[in-house]
Amino acid sequence: MSSVDKWLRRHATKGPVTSRLVCLPHAGGTAGSFAGWAGRLPAGVELIAVQYPGRQDRLAEEPIRDMSEMADRVADALRPLLDVPMTLFGHSMGTGLAYEVAGRLEREEGFVMDHIFVSARPAPHRIDGEHRHRLSDEDLVAAMRRLGGPDAAVYDVKDLLPLILPPLRADLALLDRYRPDRLMPLRAPLSVFGGAADDTCSAEELGAWTEATAADVRVRTFPGGHHYLRECEDEVVAAVRAEILAAGQRRRDPAA
Secondary structure, three states, rough: OOHHHEEEEEEOOOOOOOOOEEOOOOOOOOHHHHHHHHHOOOOOEEEEOOOOOHHHHHOOOOOOOOOOHHHHHHHHHHHHHHHEEEEEEOOHHHHHHHHHHHHHHHHHHHHOOOEEEEEOOOOOHOOOOOHHHHHOHHHHHHHHHHHHHHHHHOOOHHHHHHHHHHHHHHHHHHHHHHOOOOOEEOOOOOOEEEEEEOOOHHHHHHHHHHHOOOOOOOEEEEEOOOOOHOOOOHHHHHHHHHHHHHHHHHHOOOOO
């Protein structure tokens, strides 16, 4: 398996690939959390979900505990795929990673994302650390259950905890160490999504993402909590689809 194959789970699309949507999961999450989006994007848009090391088919690999290293690895995996336009969607931990990957590809390749979606986490320069990786196993499991979402049920299976807690702690430690003093504005337009009932990320905190880009920013909330994506999947995919189509229209007619 190549390094690209390790990192990227690619979903086939009908006809030639004209653009790509790359999805970056939450802390403890897997590429499979975006599997339901396959086949629901515009024709020619390839769905790619990133699989972090230390989980599922990458269980034997050491999890990454540093954002810079993680972003370097993901950016390297995406470099061979810059032949068509690309959009990023990052949920929770994936928001900072989306920002860092987009910045690397802008600076090093001159490649500007069509659009970037950041979801359910404050802008990283507005966060005073992430301390849950220091919790006991019992308290960490309780915290994850309170967040709900697609992974909540696995914490009820005690035999799985030795497999799922180490990569989760690594992800949370990565977030704790990732504290940029400020954001260097990107050139790509940004959509900021959140759950209206998410007590980990307020509407005001979502608004701070305007400092992440020199382009347009739109903030939108959906019903639900931190993992609103599962509850509102149809609405979220429709919103992503609309932005991808709009970006394609702008390329065809820049004056539109």
